Amino acid sequence: MIRKLLLASVIAILLAFGVLWWLTIPEIVVAASLPPHKPDLSNGHEMFLAGGCSSCHATPNQNDHNKLGGGMALKTPFGTFYPPNISSDAHDGIGGWTEAQFITAMTEGTSPSGEPLYPAFPYTSYQHMTAGDLRDLFAYLKTLPAVQGRVRDHDLRFPFNVRRGVGVWKLLFLDGAPFKPDSTKSAQWNRGAYLVNGPGHCAECHSPRNAFGAIIESERFSGGPSPDGHGGIPNITQFKLKDWSEADFVEVLTTGHMPDFDRVSGPMREVVQNTSQLTKEDRMAMAVYLKSLPPIEGSPPPKKK
Amino acid sequence: MILRTILAGLAVSLCVTAVIAQTDPVKTRENLMKENDQHAKVVVQMMRGQQPFDAKKVEAAFAQWADTAKQLPGLFPKGSEKGGDNRASPKIWQNKKDFDQKAAAFGKAVADNRAKAVASLAGLKQAVAAVGKTCDSCHDDYRLSKR
Numbered sequence: 001m002i003r004k005l006l007l008a009s010v011i012a013i014l015l016a017f018g019v020l021w022w023l024t025i026p027e028i029v030v031a032a033s034l035p036p037h038k039p040d041l042s043n044g045h046e047m048f049l050a051g052g053c054s055s056c057h058a059t060p061n062q063n064d065h066n067k068l069g070g071g072m073a074l075k076t077p078f079g080t081f082y083p084p085n086i087s088s089d090a091h092d093g094i095g096g097w098t099e100a101q102f103i104t105a106m107t108e109g110t111s112p113s114g115e116p117l118y119p120a121f122p123y124t125s126y127q128h129m130t131a132g133d134l135r136d137l138f139a140y141l142k143t144l145p146a147v148q149g150r151v152r153d154h155d156l157r158f159p160f161n162v163r164r165g166v167g168v169w170k171l172l173f174l175d176g177a178p179f180k181p182d183s184t185k186s187a188q189w190n191r192g193a194y195l196v197n198g199p200g201h202c203a204e205c206h207s208p209r210n211a212f213g214a215i216i217e218s219e220r221f222s223g224g225p226s227p228d229g230h231g232g233i234p235n236i237t238q239f240k241l242k243d244w245s246e247a248d249f250v251e252v253l254t255t256g257h258m259p260d261f262d263r264v265s266g267p268m269r270e271v272v273q274n275t276s277q278l279t280k281e282d283r284m285a286m287a288v289y290l291k292s293l294p295p296i297e298g299s300p301p302p303k304k305k
Numbered sequence: 306m307i308l309r310t311i312l313a314g315l316a317v318s319l320c321v322t323a324v325i326a327q328t329d330p331v332k333t334r335e336n337l338m339k340e341n342d343q344h345a346k347v348v349v350q351m352m353r354g355q356q357p358f359d360a361k362k363v364e365a366a367f368a369q370w371a372d373t374a375k376q377l378p379g380l381f382p383k384g385s386e387k388g389g390d391n392r393a394s395p396k397i398w399q400n401k402k403d404f405d406q407k408a409a410a411f412g413k414a415v416a417d418n419r420a421k422a423v424a425s426l427a428g429l430k431q432a433v434a435a436v437g438k439t440c441d442s443c444h445d446d447y448r449l450s451k452r
Contacts, residue, residue: 223452224452225452226449226450230394230395230449231392231394231449231450231451232449232450232451232452233450233452234450234451234452235452259346259349260342260345260346260349261345261348261349261433261437261440262342262345262440262444263437263440263441263444263445264450265444265445265448265449265450266449266450267450268450269445
């Protein structure tokens with residue numbers, strides 16, 4: 001009797017693993033599905049700025065934002081991530097990737113070798129970008145200098161260091177949806193919505209997350225604790241910012257100054273270094289969209305002892 | 306004899322209570338910063354033409370900022386690292402000398418630009434830009450972001 005039970009349990013466990021394995025087979029974009037495209041490098045540059053690639057991937061301890069050798073330590077509740085080298089180096093960076101592989105990484109969170117990428121890389125937002133914009137961005141990245149050297153592996157706690165598990169996370173939290181414009185709103189609002197929710201990935205910092213590290217959808221943009229444990233990230237919905245005009249939002253994205261001349265702090269300063277270089281039209285579009293965010297209180301911060 | 310002892314004890318405890326209430330550094334520095342902010346809002350509104358230039362209000366702002374700069378270095382004793390809505394970064398205690406220098410730079414910028422600020426709107430704009438730089442240089446390194 002016990003032997004039968006044991007056998008049944010072993011088979012059940014093997015079946016479960018098999019199903020999970022099958023469920024987490026990575027999605028990839030196939031090269032043949034991409035129509036011919038002439039890259040627009042100035043659009044690629046705009047996407048590079050809006051996407052904030054250099055904020056995570058620039059080689060630390062130096063000032064050139066175009067040197068994307070990776071290696072900056074990103075402390076989170078799951079452990080420390082080390083963003084990889086995404087320079088144009090063919091061996092240590094992404095210089096040898098195809099367009100399809102780049103699009104797959106950005107929209108499906110899968111690497112060219114078929115492994116899932118950790119969502120500390122915010123493909124949950126980048127997935128909303130159009131193939132055209134991604135191809136322009138890829139072309140632009142390849143014009144930046146090659147940097148040699150691979151980056152060390154992430155330093156994550158068990159079970160987060162089991163990469164295949166991210167496949168399950170993606171099933172639960174990656175909807176694979178491209179950006180859907182709202183036909184009741186202006187072109188400017190839609191451009192802002194695209195920039196903020198796609199390349200801008202603003203909600204990735206400005207939202208609270210659940211125990212699995214996924215954004216709590218109903219509280220998007222209402223802020224949260226800083227992932228490295230020091231300080232907090234503000235609520236940017238109209239619950240907190242109803243006194244801000246669209247011009248105030250543009251000012252923050254341009255100089256980092258808020259209406260009382262105080263300046264944004266921490267990682268937001270890096271963001272402003274990028275957004276300040278976006279076209280005025282794009283900053284205004286983002287401002288229009290951000291001003292329209294419905295007020296969401298979100299969960300209050302935990303009481304300090 | 307007993308009455309005198311009781312009265313003496315009462316007097317001492319009253320004094321001690323008063324002293325403790327005065328010396329909660331976390332509350333004091335938070336209030337100073339909040340007041341800094343109130344004055345900054347007024348001054349920025351003048352710069353944007355949202356309220357008329359008023360030399361008295363500008364003077365009040367600069368006076369309060371000068372006072373803040375003087376008090377700051379003494380408001381971060383060891384043991385006051387946590388508490389309240391504290392945005393003080395642990396780096397302050399790791400680099401206290403540098404923090405104190407930045408507070409001094411703030412005080413100097415306020416003093417150097419006070420006359421110009423009170424004189425005209427154009428002067429005010431230049432003055433606030435100069436003072437603002439010293440606010441930023443300290444905040445960038447020593448103030449935590451907030452929820």
